[in-house]
Amino acid sequence: MKKLIVLLVAMSLPMLVQASSGKNEHIVTAPINMDDKASLQKGAQLFVNNCQGCHSANFMRYERVSDDLEIPADIMMENLVFTGGKIGDVMVSAIPQDLAKKWFGTAPPDLSLQARVRGADWVYSYLTTFYADESRPWGVNNHVFKDVGMPHVLQTMQDSLGEKEFKTNMADLTNYMVYMAEPIRATRESLGYKVIAFLFVLLFFVYMLNREYWKDVH
Ligand code: HEC
Numbered sequence: 001m002k003k004l005i006v007l008l009v010a011m012s013l014p015m016l017v018q019a020s021s022g023k024n025e026h027i028v029t030a031p032i033n034m035d036d037k038a039s040l041q042k043g044a045q046l047f048v049n050n051c052q053g054c055h056s057a058n059f060m061r062y063e064r065v066s067d068d069l070e071i072p073a074d075i076m077m078e079n080l081v082f083t084g085g086k087i088g089d090v091m092v093s094a095i096p097q098d099l100a101k102k103w104f105g106t107a108p109p110d111l112s113l114q115a116r117v118r119g120a121d122w123v124y125s126y127l128t129t130f131y132a133d134e135s136r137p138w139g140v141n142n143h144v145f146k147d148v149g150m151p152h153v154l155q156t157m158q159d160s161l162g163e164k165e166f167k168t169n170m171a172d173l174t175n176y177m178v179y180m181a182e183p184i185r186a187t188r189e190s191l192g193y194k195v196i197a198f199l200f201v202l203l204f205f206v207y208m209l210n211r212e213y214w215k216d217v218h
Contacts (some may be wrong), residue, residue, distance in 0.1 A: 058091070
């Protein structure tokens with residue numbers, strides 16, 4: 001019994017620590033929807049155009065994106081595959097890592113799994129909370145990533161689109177990054193519903209069978 005209590009307490013510790021560590025007030029809920037193909041397509045486009053210059057997505061192939069998000073291969077090649085890549089290639093960045101490190105102080109990390117490492121809300125909040133800070137090398141800082149080494153590469157977009165549309169774009173981009181971090185998720189979720197439906201059907205038959213077995217005993 002004592003052992004069990006110790007085990008239970010040990011298991012709940014991480015949760016307690018997380019609850020007491022306090023949340024960054026700037027982290028807001030990312031308004032994303034993984035069933036929204038149009039949003040995911042837009043996000044993919046935003047990603048290759050604005051992020052892949054510095055960040056790779058080494059666990060992702062263009063072909064997979066094209067298949068999953070229903071982007072026809074020719075449109076994919078024309079609009080989303082730069083750097084002379086082929087459709088079967090992984091999404092690498094052209095930037096030499098050592099140079100990037102010299103320019104930014106840190107090499108831009110691979111973003112394949114970013115949304116799973118930090119969470120969708122963190123990513124969305126990060127993308128939407130750059131602010132001017134003259135003391136920083138790029139003149140910007142970030143509310144959820146203090147003293148970040150990444151320049152505010154979306155400044156022009158933010159200025160030209162206005163806050164509302166910019167945020168919609170960032171939601172699309174976050175949506176895409178969540179998809180990219182777990183491409184199997186949509187399949188897994190729909191499979192989950194099917195499995196539960198199947199278990200209900202099975203439950204019915206098992207129940208009937210159980211009644212049949214005990215009929216004569218009672
Ligand atoms: C000019 C190069 C450059 C571009 C373009 C760029 N980034 Fe970055 N990014 C960086 C660097 C450098 C870092 C590392 C910052 C640090 O650790 O201080 C970084 C860090 C990040 C992080 C935080 C990673 C972590 O440590 O958890 C995220 C998320 C991110 N970038 C997303 C994006 C997205 C999304 C885009 C496209 C809109 C983008 N970046 C475009 C250079 C870039």
